[in-house]
Amino acid sequence: MLKQTQKRSIETRAKLLRVATEAIAANGHGALRVEEVVKNAGVAKGTFFAHFKDKDALMELIIGAQINEYLDAAEEPGRAKNVDELVSRMRPLMDFMTRERYIFDVIVRHSGAAVKEELGPIAQTFERTIEIVAGWIAAGDFRKDVSEVLLAEGVQAFAVQAMALHFCAINNQEEMHLRFKSYLDAWLNPSLAS
Amino acid sequence: MLKQTQKRSIETRAKLLRVATEAIAANGHGALRVEEVVKNAGVAKGTFFAHFKDKDALMELIIGAQINEYLDAAEEPGRAKNVDELVSRMRPLMDFMTRERYIFDVIVRHSGAAVKEELGPIAQTFERTIEIVAGWIAAGDFRKDVSEVLLAEGVQAFAVQAMALHFCAINNQEEMHLRFKSYLDAWLNPSLAS
DNA sequence: TTATAAAATTGACCGTAGTCAATATTTATT
DNA sequence: AATAAATATTGACTACGGTCAATTTTATAA
Secondary structure: OOOOOOHHHHHHHHHHHHHHHHHHHHHOOOOOOHHHHHHHHOOOHHHHHHHOOOHHHHHHHHHHHHHHHHHHHHHOOOOOOOHHHHHHHHHHHHHHHOOOHHHHHHHHHHHOOOOHHHOOHHHHHHHHHHHHHHHHHHHOOOOOOOOHHHHHHHHHHHHHHHHHHHOOOOOOHHHHHHHHHHHHHHHHOOOOOO | OOOOOOHHHHHHHHHHHHHHHHHHHHHOOOOOOHHHHHHHHOOOHHHHHHHOOOHHHHHHHHHHHHHHHHHHHHHOOOOOOOHHHHHHHHHHHHHHHOOOHHHHHHHHHHHOOOOHHHOOHHHHHHHHHHHHHHHHHHHOOOOOOOOHHHHHHHHHHHHHHHHHHHOOOOOOHHHHHHHHHHHHHHHHOOOOOO
């Protein structure tokens, strides 16, 4: 009878997203408050939850979009041909993911999505990462005894490991990427590792 | 002037831990409520937070103790000599960690501790796991071109990856351990993998 | 135009973690 | 035993995410 989604609703959702993105740009992801978003968007609290299942769902959308920007940039220069290039290509993304502990926690929490049929925005970026890295591995100077997809999944596992350890003790940025490289040397070129 | 910790305090803390452990045994980790714990322990809410920094700190203690029990059992039969043995030795621990999504989230959140000087209970179990697995790897039928500690860290990374993917889509228990084994075949015996 | 039903919004309300100034208890000192 | 000081406990209060019955707005049909 009625067309499913009214223009008003689309506008409200866009406004919520815009206000939230601005707040995050100003104060960081972890400081975002739903009450602040609805106040600045000029809507009631319930409206927020009519548009997003919960606060995490909004964070997923925003962080997922940010990850995709980093993946675009990582793909831009063409394929990474060796471990050093792979590490430097992933560096901006990993720096973003570890900018705040809160960001990393949200990402990990949503990296394994709920249901395959409806992969969340962050889980989608994880799949995209696998595809990209697998593509590099297939065409580059890497071991060929196992599938590139398995290798790409390993790269992701090591990235997560390096990032998790980054939050431990007094680690500077450099150590995270060095650790990541150590893993990848042993994972992607076992014959050369030593 | 006064001895630092009164007996009363030790008893209260022990009672809170006992009550919380019982509640978890009855209803699972994710269902634990601080208000329920203090009610059943017969203390005020503020007392809880005088003993534990937050609810997560209590969960860390309890889950850390549970992980240590699984590690004890994993060590019991002596060293794991190959990938199959390693996978089956880790199986009960990984099953526990994936019993509830909430448990896995708490573990990941605390696997990389805040400060090295004061490793939390869960971070300690992660260090212990590295030691145990590194010991197996050093003495067993595994590649020798990189250090056993690096290899053990990789085992941990792959375990986390397999568990994270377990929460994705329709995966049964079996697939998680199969996936884990695939990773380890390629990681610990690259010459044999194919 | 009016009646009507779907869609969207509202805001008071709830659940639960966490805080803190006030109070009570314990122990050392005289 | 009285005093003092450190330690422990209390519970009303706050912060904040999330819910839902009631209301308003929008679009379609008669």
